[in-house]
Amino acid sequence: xxxxxxxxxxxxxxxxxxxxxxxxxxxxxxxxxxxxxxxxxxxxxxxxxxxxxxxxxxxxxxxxxxxxxxxxxxxxxxxxxxxxxxxxxxxxxxxxxxxxxxxxxxxxxxxxxxxxxxxxxxxxxxxxxxxxxxxxxxxxxxxxxxxxxxxxxxxxxxxxxxxxxxxxxxxxxxxxxxxxxxxxxxxxxxxxxxxxxxxxxxxxxxxxxxxxxxxxxxxxxxxxxxxxxxxxxxxxxxxxxxxxxxxxxxxxxxxxxxxxxxxxxxxxxxxxxxxxxxxxxxxxxxxxxxxxxxxxxxxxxxxxxxxxxxxxxxxxxxxxxxxxxxxxxxxxxxxxxxxxxxxxxxxxxxxxxxxxxxxxxxxxxxxxxxxxxxxxxxxxxxxxxxxxxxxxxxxxxxxxxxxxxxxxxxxxxxxxxxxxxxxxxxxxxxxxxxxxxxxxxxxxxxxxxxxxxxxxxxxxxxxxxxxxxxxxxxxxxxxxxxxxxxxxxxxxxxxxxxxxxxxxxxxxxxx
Numbered sequence: 001x002x003x004x005x006x007x008x009x010x011x012x013x014x015x016x017x018x019x020x021x022x023x024x025x026x027x028x029x030x031x032x033x034x035x036x037x038x039x040x041x042x043x044x045x046x047x048x049x050x051x052x053x054x055x056x057x058x059x060x061x062x063x064x065x066x067x068x069x070x071x072x073x074x075x076x077x078x079x080x081x082x083x084x085x086x087x088x089x090x091x092x093x094x095x096x097x098x099x100x101x102x103x104x105x106x107x108x109x110x111x112x113x114x115x116x117x118x119x120x121x122x123x124x125x126x127x128x129x130x131x132x133x134x135x136x137x138x139x140x141x142x143x144x145x146x147x148x149x150x151x152x153x154x155x156x157x158x159x160x161x162x163x164x165x166x167x168x169x170x171x172x173x174x175x176x177x178x179x180x181x182x183x184x185x186x187x188x189x190x191x192x193x194x195x196x197x198x199x200x201x202x203x204x205x206x207x208x209x210x211x212x213x214x215x216x217x218x219x220x221x222x223x224x225x226x227x228x229x230x231x232x233x234x235x236x237x238x239x240x241x242x243x244x245x246x247x248x249x250x251x252x253x254x255x256x257x258x259x260x261x262x263x264x265x266x267x268x269x270x271x272x273x274x275x276x277x278x279x280x281x282x283x284x285x286x287x288x289x290x291x292x293x294x295x296x297x298x299x300x301x302x303x304x305x306x307x308x309x310x311x312x313x314x315x316x317x318x319x320x321x322x323x324x325x326x327x328x329x330x331x332x333x334x335x336x337x338x339x340x341x342x343x344x345x346x347x348x349x350x351x352x353x354x355x356x357x358x359x360x361x362x363x364x365x366x367x368x369x370x371x372x373x374x375x376x377x378x379x380x381x382x383x384x385x386x387x388x389x390x391x392x393x394x395x396x397x398x399x400x401x402x403x404x405x406x407x408x409x410x411x412x413x414x415x416x417x418x419x420x421x422x423x424x425x426x427x428x429x430x431x432x433x434x435x436x437x438x439x440x441x442x443x444x445x446x447x448x449x450x451x452x453x454x455x456x457x458x459x460x461x462x463x464x465x466x467x468x469x470x471x472x473x474x475x476x477x478x479x480x481x482x483x484x485x486x487x488x489x490x491x492x493x494x495x496x497x498x499x500x501x502x503x504x505x506x507x508x509x510x511x
Contacts, residue, residue: 001045001088002027009079012040012092021155023047024057028095031076038076042090048081054089061091063134070483071125073145073154096154098146101209105141109212109239112246116275117476118144118151119206120461123268124480125153126202127457130195130264131450137193139201140182141208180221181214185228185256188221196258199267203253206271210246211238215254229256245278246271265457269464276468423511424466427474430502430509431466434481435459437495437502445495447488455484462506471511478507 006014011033018026018039024047029040047053058080065075074094081089101118104110110118122144129136136143136153143155184200187193207215215232216224232254235246249270255261262270422428438455441447458481465474482503488496 001025002042007032008040008090009077012038014040029092031092037095039093039095040090041093043081043088045086045088048088049083051083054081054083058089060134063132065091066132068487069125069128070150070480070487071121071152072128073147073152093154094147094152096145096147096152098149100142100146101144101151101205102141105208105212110209112210112242112275112278113472115206115209116271116473119202119209119271120268120473120477121151121480122153122202122205123264124458124461124477126195126198126264128454129153130198131454135193135195136198136201138179138182139198139205140179141205144205180224181216183224184258186258188225188228194258195263196261199253199261199264200258202264202267203250203261206253206267207232207235207238207250210235210242210250213238231256243278243281245281246274249274265461269461272461272465272470272473273468275473276470279470424469424471427466427506427509427511428463430506431459431463434499434502434506437499441491441495441499445492447491447495451488455481458484466510474510475507478503478510482507
């Protein structure tokens with residue numbers, strides 16, 4: 001066991017303890033060769049004496065060091081140790097000094113946007129591990145660290161061993177161990193860990209992040225084992241203020257049967273879609289988005305003042321409605337109400353001008369304009385104005401009054417249907433080009449199949465976010481896709497450049 005000031009492997013100067021668990025201790029250290037701070041994880045002396053445990057520690061650290069991913073804490077160095085001299089094996093990793101998800105959850109549940117953002121990053125890291133044939137085995141909030149503003153997965157591959165060490169300590173009724181709360185039912189039954197058990201653990205983390213509580217609680221291993229097939233509660237039951245938007249996504253991840261659970265990226269996509277539903281339900285609850293219904297006839301004169309309806313913004317006059325998604329107050333007037341009968345949604349489309357105007361210029365249909373940008377007013381109306389006095393009999397200079405000719409009837413303009421333009425459509429088209437570039441790089445550019453599969457899964461999750469109109473999440477995932485594409489090795493330069501260009505085009509197309 002090192003002490004502060006020790007120099008490991010001739011370069012890592014131990015500075016301070018960061019933590020300890022059932023398998024290892026973690027220390028802050030200074031890499032004197034490269035002049036940077038790092039974290040050093042050292043196998044505990046009593047376990048280092050076991051050759052099998054020491055070999056497994058070394059093997060898994062090297063497997064993790066063989067690849068990299070922006071959502072996984074980087075492994076810089078691995079030292080096997082020396083049982084003859086009592087030197088414990090250790091590995092050196094990226095120092096994450098932004099705290100853990102467990103630290104944040106100590107203050108209660110997270111806002112859904114923050115929770116889904118973090119969970120998406122963890123899911124991508126898990127998917128990268130699974131692609132390399134590795135199972136994390138200990139997904140929990142304490143192992144989700146903040147590194148440079150990014151959430152990263154840490155502490156790999158030791159959960160099964162920690163569980164064995166903790167089991168002896170949990171013989172007394174009422175004893176609780178944090179890791180056990182995240183173990184899938186099949187693990188409690190003695191089955192080996194799989195990618196599905198990692199997905200279950202991520203589902204528990206998601207439930208906890210959204211509600212501030214765990215989906216199951218028990219005081220001993222026996223109670224946990226006995227309750228392993230119980231149906232977990234719904235998110236809406238634990239946190240009624242969230243509504244039911246997240247119920248299906250979390251329930252699928254917590255399914256008792258492993259085959260019924262989504263994989264890590266599938267869960268991330270489900271959560272992204274759930275977040276979109278949650279935002280839409282909140283907006284509808286404030287009166288921001290209403291289903292089309294019958295309109296009241298136009299009434300001459302001012303609209304009578306009335307108290308704001310429940311859920312409307314403070315101080316909003318009667319008759320106004322607020323749409324938080326476009327940050328615009330829409331004030332219906334009798335004239336505007338009549339005008340909108342022929343062109344439903346025109347005001348909303350105008351408020352979304354940043355996206356819609358450009359698309360409308362291509363289609364020429366904004367407000368029913370179908371003739372390349374010329375006036376949408378029917379010709380008969382433009383050329384035959386009717387004055388208000390034209391219908392009144394006008395006396396003539398002759399003794400016998402002659403009534404003015406009755407004005408010809410003016411054709412009533414036929415309402416033109418408004419085409420609904422999906423603001424995600426350009427980005428979804430750009431995403432198809434990204435998928436094609438990934439396929440081309442795999443077939444012609446030497447991109448390895450596991451790397452291609454990981455990129456395609458990330459592209460699929462971007463598509464889910466776009467279809468849910470969660471553009472912030474889509475941009476975040478596209479940035480990660482760009483990072484992953486930049487980090488690719490052993491790929492043809494031309495195919496690499498094509499992939500980068502496709503990802504850049506996607507990023508620019510997201511509203």
